Amino acid sequence: MHTRPRWTFGLRTLLLLLGLALLSATSVRAAAPAPPPGPDRFTVITVDYTATEWWMATYERNKIVCQMVVEHEGPPTIDEVYVLCGEDVGDDWIEQDACTQPIDDCTGLYIFLVDTRLEKKEVAIALPEPTVWLSLEDCDPVSSLATSVCETIPKLLLIGQEPLANQVITRVEGRLNNEPFECEGETCIVELQPTDENGVLVEFWAYSSYGDSTVKLTAQVRVTEADFGNPDHPSWFVDVLSSQWTGQPLASCAETWDVFPPVGGPPGWLSTPNDIRDLASTVPYSYLAENLIRQGVVDASSCPLGGYLPGGAGVNSCGLEAARPAVTEWQNRFDSLILATAQETGVPAQMLKNLFARESQFWPGVVSPTGDTGLGQLTEQGADTTLLWNPSFFDSFCPLVLSQDTCDQGYLHIEPEMQELLRYALVNSVDATCADCPLGLDLNRAEYSVGVFAHTLMANCEQAGMVVRNYTDASPGELITYEDMWKFTLVNYNAGGGCLASALQDASDAGQPLTWDAVSQYLAPACRGAIDYVEDISGN
Helix, strand or coil: CCCCCCCCCCCCHHHHHHCCCCCCCCCCCCCCCCCCCCCCCCCCCEEEEEEEEEEECCCCCCCCEEEEHHHHHCCCCHHHHHHHHHHEEEEEEEECCCCCCHHHHCEEEEEEEEEEEEEEEEEEEEECCEEEEEEEECCCEEEEECCCEEEECCCCEEECCCCCCCCCCEEEEEECCCCCEEEEEEEEEECCCCCCCCEEEEEEEEEECCCCCCCCEEEEEEEEEEECCEEEEEEEEEECCCCCCHHHHHEEEEEEEECCCCCCCCHHHHHHCHHHHCCCCCCCCCHHHHHHHHHHCCCCCCCCCHHHHHHCCCEEEEHHHHHHHHHHHCCCCHHHHHHHHHHHCCHHHHHHHHHHHHHCCCCCCEEECCECCCCCCCCCHHHHHHHCHHHHHHHHHHHHHCCHHHCCHHHCCCCCHHHHHHHHHHHHHCECCCCCCHHEHHHHHHHHHHHHHHHHHHHHHHHHHHHHHHHHCHHEEEEEEEEHHHHHHHHHHHCCCCHHHHHHHHHHHHHCCCCCCHHHHHHHCCCCHHHHHHHCCCCC
16 A cells, blocks of 8 residues: 555646557656656775785795785785786796796796785675566456456556665656656556557656666556457556566566567467466377387287387377377376466466477477487577576576586686586486386476476577567567567577578568568578477467
8 A cells, every 4th residue: 555645637638639648647747857867876885804915926036026915815816916916927927837846946936925914995885776666556457368457447556666774765757658747756656548559658767865866767558458348348458568567467578579469468379378277188199198108007908019000110099099098187287387387487388388299298208319308308509598598597597506606607607618517407407217217207307397498488588589689680579579479489499599590681681571471481491390390389
C-alpha cells in the first residue's frame, strides 16, 4: 500500500486525436522536462591496509636500482614492477632466468623485503543509486496468459526507490509519447489509452533528496483490445518492454530483442500452459521405444525378433505397439519439471518439450558419437555458448567447478584450459548415462539438465539477437517478428551463429525481408538441416 496521495488529470487533446497511449499525472509541465542529471553519489572511507616496502638490487655489487612500496603482503606483481621501476627494469626482471647457482655467481636482479607496516588510506566508493520500477494500477485480470489481460484499461504505476537511509525520492518525471508528466513524491500514476501494435515510448526518471537523480529509463508500452467474444465488454492486453517492469512477466526474450510478442500472446509452440495436462503428448517415438525395450521396461518377447528390426536397427511395428503405453508415460514424465522451469526462466514450456522430443525423444542417456549429450543433445560448442552468453548461469555454475576468485574474472577472461574444463563439466552435467543405475540412467541428473537446457536456450536467444544487430545495424524488433526471432534462435542452437549470420547477410544483400521463410532459403548447404529442425519444433 502507498500512503501518498495520488492525483490524475485529463488527457491532452492532441494525443486523443492520435489515438495513442497518453498520460495523466500531477503538475504536468507546459514544457518538456529536461533530461535528468543522473546519479552522482559516492563517499570517502578510511581503510587499514598492510604496506610492504621492497628494494630491487643487482647481484653484482648489490646496487639498488628501484624501491617499491605496495599495498599488499607479498612481493610486487610484474605490473607493479613495470609501473614503479620503469619499463627497462621491468623488461630485465621478466626476461632473466631464475638463479639456481650460488648467489655469488648470480647475475641480474633480485628483490628483498625492507619493511612491513600498517597504513591508512582514503577510498572513494560508489553508493547505491536510486531507480524507478513499473507495474500496473487498476488491472482486474481476466486471464493468466503470458501478457497482462485487464478488464478495463489500467494505469501505469511508477514507484521510485531510494536505497540510502534518510534520503527519499522527491518527484518522478518523464515523457509518454513525448508528452511530459511529473508527480511529487515517490509514486506516479499515468493513465493509458489504446495504442497501435508497436506501442508507445515512455521515458522516466526520479529525483532524490540526496541531490541527484536516476538515469533516464525507458519502456515500450502497448495497450490493445482483447477479443474474448464479447464486444460489449472488451478487455485489454497490456505489454510492457522494460528492464524496470515488475508486473506479469512478458514472453521470454522479448526484452532482449526489443520486440513485442503477438497481440494476445505467442503461438502455441511458444506458449507455457497453466495446466500440466496441456503439455501431455502421445507420440509413438521409435527411438524411445527401442530403449525401453532394451532396458526391460517393455516386454516385447512375443514380437518377431523380440520387437527389433533385422540387425537390431530400431524397433518393428509390433515392438512399437507393445511399447506404446510405456512410451506415452515416459515422454510425459518430465512435464511438471519443464513447466516449473518455464515459469522460472521464461523459456516457453512447449518449445522446450518439442526440442527434447526432436533431440533425444526424451531418452536422457543419449551420447552420440559426435558428442551430443542428454535430453537436448548439448555439445561442447553449445556449452561454450551457454557459458559465454548467459552470464547469470555462468555465475551460478562456475563455482561448482572452479574457485570463486577464478569465476569472478568472467568466462571470457579465464585461462583457456579453465574454459575447457568448464565446458566439459557442463556437458557432463547433462549426461544421465549411469551403468550402475536402474535403466542405465541417473534420473536426478536428467531432471537437473532440464534447467541447464532452458538456460542454454536463453543464451542462444541472446546470441541470435546480437547476430541480428551485428549484421543489420538495427534492433531485432525493428525488422523481425517475435516468432521468427525464436526460429532464428533455434538455428543458432542447432547449426551455430555462423550459419545464422551468413543467411541473414545473404538475404539482406538480396533485398529480402528478414522473415523465417525468406532467410531460411539462404542457409548454406551445410546448415540446411536446421530448416527441418526448426519446422519440426515449431510444429509446421
